[in-house]
Amino acid sequence: MLAGSILLFLLVVGLFLATVFVPRFGRSISPRNWIIGGGIFLPLPILLALTFYALWQGEYLLRGGGGFPLQSPLRVEAHGTMWQWRFSYPDIRGATPTSGTLHIPTGRTVEIRVSSSDVIHSFWVPRLAGKIDAIPGHTNYLRLRADRPGRYGGVCSEYCGTGHAGMRFVVQAHTQEDYLAALAEEGGR
Amino acid sequence: MSRSGEQHRSPVASHHALERIWETKPGWGRLAAVNHNTVGKRFMLTAIVFFAIGGILAMLIRTQLASSKSAFMDAEQYAQVFTMHGTIMMFLFAIPFFEGLAIYLLPKLLGTRDLAFPRMSAYGYWCYLFGGSMLIVALLGGVAPASGWFMYTPLSSSVYSPGINSDVWLLGITFVEISALSAAIEIMVTILKLRAPGMSLDRMPIFAWYMLVVATMMVIGFPPLILGSMLLEMERAFDLPFFDPTRGGDPLLWQHLFWLFGHPEVYIIFLPAAGAISTILPVFAGIPLVGYRIIIAALVSMAFLSFGLWVHHMYTVGIPHVGLSFFSAASALVAVPTAIQIFAWLATISHGTPRFSVPMLHIFGFFFVFVIGGLTGVMLAMVPFDWQAHDTHFVVAHLHYVLVGGFVFPMLAGIYYWLPHISGRRPVQHLSHAAFWMVFIGFNVTFFMMHLTGLRGMPRRVFEYPPEAGWEVLNFISSMGSFVMAMGFALIALDFILIFRFGRPFRRNPWRAGTLEWAMPTPPPSYNFASLPIVDRRADLLEPDRLGPLLASGQGYLGFTRNGRMELLGVEIVSGRPEQVVILPHRTYLPLVAALTTAAFFLSILFKLYWLAPLALAATIIVFLGWTRDTALNHDTGLLAIGHGQALPSHIQAERPPSWWAMVFAIIADITAYVSLLFGSLFLWISAPNWPPQQGLEVGSAVPFAVLAVALGTIVLAGRMASASGRCRAGWLYLAVLAHAIAAAILVWLALFVAPDPRTHAAAASAFVVLLYAALHHGIGTVFAGYGIWQIRKGFVSDKRNLDLRLGEIWHTYSALLGAISALFPVLLAGLISGGSP
Structure with missing residues (x-):
């Protein structure tokens, strides 16, 4: 997409400069061909291909990154309030809710149920997935998967008041073996 | 002096005579300006001042973000600054600036002397100035809106923004929107009706085509935002829960209404600029614009597409992916008409000899x-x-x-x-x-x-x-x-x-252009053309240098003054054949007074002085009615000579004068707001949480509905009989006043006493507003009918001079239709609710 955009940009600006400064440039092309060629035949195939590719890619992301999931995703809940995120783990028996840090296992698709009870927030971990809004009165779902253990920064990306800039959180990805222990340790604190 | 009053003079004497009629007086007289030259320049200059203020706010933002250790502003100040930067640039700079350019240029490009409703443009300017100033004063006072320029609720609701800040936005912007909407209607009517003789639609300068499309988009695009702002203000002021999810409202309703306006808005801003390019670029290429017709087709398709892609601002709110892909494809597709224009411009340069x-x-x-x-x-x-x-x-x-x-x-x-x-x-x-x-x-x-x-x-x-x-x-x-x-x-x-x-x-036409605005002295006289040109080809291929002196010497149409009146020609829409002499009202302070009373209305709501609001509204309506006296006639006139041996009726006696079209376009805008309200309610039924409401929508017995039906039928009949020729006009109008009053009373009674408390649930709130919406229209209906009675008493009405009664008839019929739909809507909603949620 980037390379294509650079090419198209250079093409249009180049044509503008050429038609202005190079005498008789492009005069052999009839006005009709200019308009039909540049206005219809140039953009349409690109847009069609791009739209279908984006549709396919969107479906892929909605599944949570992997192929068709063989195992059911691990469900966690993210609840936004002014101005922090609280996470709970309905699929893990006995896990206590956490604030500011979401613990997930690696190598498994995680389905996050995103909600809010005050204003609109948006849940975003740039390195793991796209964003989804937390809208009072609605629940939204986002699937993501971390392949490597580590800390992934997250932010609220919908303006939600004066604490918006500080409404950051961390996604901590643990290997499958360490995961339950890490959650238990949170509960012990 | 000829029998009918026209006075022919030498070019210089003619200039002085016309200038006396059309000019803006110096000193305090400036406040009475209605001339499009003055008003257009004021719009542009004021917009530039707001641009400077918005630019200063942008500098504050960049200063704050220059470093991670900046302690320049705190979060609250920063929120006000970025909200106001966006709000000012969109609503107080971009739209008013192109409106000003259009107001200044269109009459000149179209070969006429002014816009269709000069007092309306003056009123629009004052509304813009006062509404914009409200926002700036709030900014200086530290109580500016702070929820972002698209004001997403619940953050902008009274719970999370308890101060006056959000009210300033909702009321100030609605105030400014009035000016945008009135300018849009005026621009549409001017382009369609007030062109030079012979300028058929397919000879119009391309800028007029762009502005016609833009103004149409404004008439349809702005009402959803005005409606949304009113609903949010009602939620904040009276606790009607349209957007509160705990009581059947939905924050997403605001987002849909906002972007239903907000996306077309982008094209509303872009297209006038593209129109300027399509006008300027061919002049520097030295040849006429290439692809005139395909560009018009591209514009129209862009206008249609722009209303079908607002959801691309909402990809992350949780709409199903299949739904999003439709809007994604539509958003991609809008690149095609844009590319068509860009390549038409490139083709124009390549086939010309560019300077x-x-x-x-x-x-x-x-x-x-x-x-x-x-x-x-x-x-x-x-x-x-x-x-x-x-x-x-x-x-x-x-x-x-x-x-x-x-x-x-x-x-x-x-x-x-x-x-x-x-x-x-x-x-x-x-x-x-x-x-x-x-x-x-x-x-x-x-x-x-x-x-x-x-x-x-x-x-x-x-x-x-x-x-x-x-x-x-x-x-x-x-x-x-x-x-x-x-x-x-x-x-x-x-x-x-x-x-x-x-x-x-310079002498004339410095860029060697082929459009009519250069066929006049510069700076231009207030009346533009001493006589109106005759256009026999596409209006960007004319010869201003040859035409200018001819027109100045009075060789076009209306090259004289008549009884000190401001006269220009109205044409048949498609062919551009002259069909009426349009007489404009003179300069006056009334637009300023009307804008001041309108400001009093908005300020009284802002400061919660609700008893004052109806008084201010009534004062505004009275001033509006006072406008019309200037051109009213108490006797029928014959045909008026326009020069070249032709004569036409005055617009007061014409079948379809500019004000008739303005009425039609105003009602289209009103319908858009009303339909947004109905669909908004249905959207809540489909999408919002906490439906169905605990308390059903009780709609009462059949008796009031029967009375309402009779009243509505009477309104339609009385409106028709009053404008049809015959005696007893006043009698029919008295009946209309009575029927309107009964209809309004029943609708208000249903809203206040029969329907459930609107504060309990969004369903009840929707029914409440739908009923009051119709009641308001019947209230205006009594004004129309009462005004008709007054005109008949004054002798301003005859079989030939029944224009205002015909305008009233349109309103009577429309308000009766609204009344019927509004009364049935709660019944429909109750049926949907009892049928279960979808």
Whole structure:
């Protein structure tokens, strides 16, 4: 997409400069061909291909990154309030809710149920997935998967008041073996 | 002096006579200005002042973000600053500026003397000035809106924004929107009806086509926002829960209403600028615009598409992916009509013999910047990409590339092109070039970096960021670029002043253009043309140098004055054949007075002095009615001579005068708001949580419905009988007043006493507002009917002079229809609720 955009940009600006400064440039092309060629035949195939590719890619992301999931995703809940995120783990028996840090296992698709009870927030971990809004009165779902253990920064990306800039959180990805222990340790604190 | 009153004079005497009729008086008389030259320039100048204020706010933002350790503003101040920056640039700069340009230029391009409703343009200007000033005063007082320029609720609700801040936005912007809407209707009517004889639709200058499409989009696009603002203000003031999810409201309703306006808004801003390019670029290419017809087709398709892609602002709210892909495809498709225009411009240059001058420099800036903005727009139209980039600085970069590229650069080209027309002087070249390059380079340094900042994960609207985030260098570069750009704009402002002071005067038509605005002396006289031109070919292929002296010597139509009246020609819409003499009302202070009473209305709501609001509204209506006396006639007139041996009826005796069309367009705008309200209620039924309501919608017995039905039928009949010829007109109108009053009373009674408490649930609130909406229209109906009675008493009505009764008839029929639908709507909603949620 980037390379294509650079090419198209250079093409249009180049044509503008050429038609202005190079005498008789492009005069052999009839006005009709200019308009039909540049206005219809140039953009349409690109847009069609791009739209279908984006549709396919969107479906892929909605599944949570992997192929068709063989195992059911691990469900966690993210609840936004002014101005922090609280996470709970309905699929893990006995896990206590956490604030500011979401613990997930690696190598498994995680389905996050995103909600809010005050204003609109948006849940975003740039390195793991796209964003989804937390809208009072609605629940939204986002699937993501971390392949490597580590800390992934997250932010609220919908303006939600004066604490918006500080409404950051961390996604901590643990290997499958360490995961339950890490959650238990949170509960012990 | 001939029998019918027309006075023919020498060119100089004719100039003085016309000027006495059309001019704006000096001193206090300036406040009575209605002339489009004055009002257009005021709009543009005021918009430039607001642009400067918005620009200063942008500098504050860039100062704050230049470093991660900036303690310049706190979060609350920063929120007010970024909210006001966006609000000012969109609502107080971009729209009013192009309106001003259109108001100034259109009558000249179309070959006429003024807009269709000069008092309306003056009123619109004062509304804009007062509404905008309300926002600026709030900013200085530290109580400016602070929820972002699209005011997402619940953040902007009374719970999370308890102060006056959000009310300032909702009321101030609605105030300004009145001016935008009235300007849009006026522009449509002017383009359709007030052209030079012979200027058929397919001979119109291309700028008029652009403005016709833009004004149509405004008439349909602005009402959803006005409605949404009213609903949110009612929620804040009276606790009607339209957007409160705990009581059956939905924050997403606001987003849909806002972007249903907000997306077309982008094209509403871009198209006038594109119209300026389509006008200017062919002049510098030295040949007529290539692809006139396909460009018009592209415009119309763009207008249609623009109403079908608002959801691309809402990809992350949880709408199913299949639904999003439809809007994604529509958003991508809008690139096609844009590309058609761009390649039509390239074809025009390539087939001409291009000259390069300052306006062309800015058009180069447009090509460079707008194409990047368009390409990132296609990227953002792709759903998966947007899930990443949405609400980051990438979007900030994109929207500035689109709006500065697609509006500011073309408008700068336009100012440099038409400033000689306004000032009578030609630009001094050197400073113009330096200023352009500073703005151009500064802009790209500032905003290109923001693409990268956004892709590295920086959200919008954060007032601070941690040093370890890795955004600091990019932000610092952006801030430095923005200061260069600001200096560039300061130089441009200086350049404009220098042009007025030191520019070289010129004889006529400095750019060798082929459009009518140059067929007059510059600076232009208040009446534009001493006689109206006859157009026999496409109106960008004319010869202003030859036409100008001919028109000045009175050889066109209406080359005389008659009884001190402001006269111009109304034409048949498609063919441009003259069909009526339109007589405009004179300069007056009434628009100013009306705007002051309107301001009193908005301020009384803002400060919760609800007892004052109806008084202010009544005062406004009385002043409006006072406007019409200027052109009312108490006797029938014969045909009026227009020159060249032809004679036409006056508009008062014409079948379809400008005011008839204005009525139709105003009702279309009103229908749009009403339909948005109905669909909004149905949207809540489908989408909002906490439905169905605990308490069913009780709609009462059949008796009041039967009475209402009789009243509505009477209204339609009485309206028709009053405007049809015959006696007893006044009697029918008395009946109409009575029927309107009964209908309004029943609707109010249903809303207040029969329907459940509107504060309990959004369903009840919807029914409440739908009923009151119709009741308000019946209230206005009594005014129309009462005004008709007064006109009959004064002798202003005859079988030939029944225009105001016919306008009233349209209103009577329409309000009766509204009354019927509104009364049935709660029944329908109750049925849907008891049928279960979908």
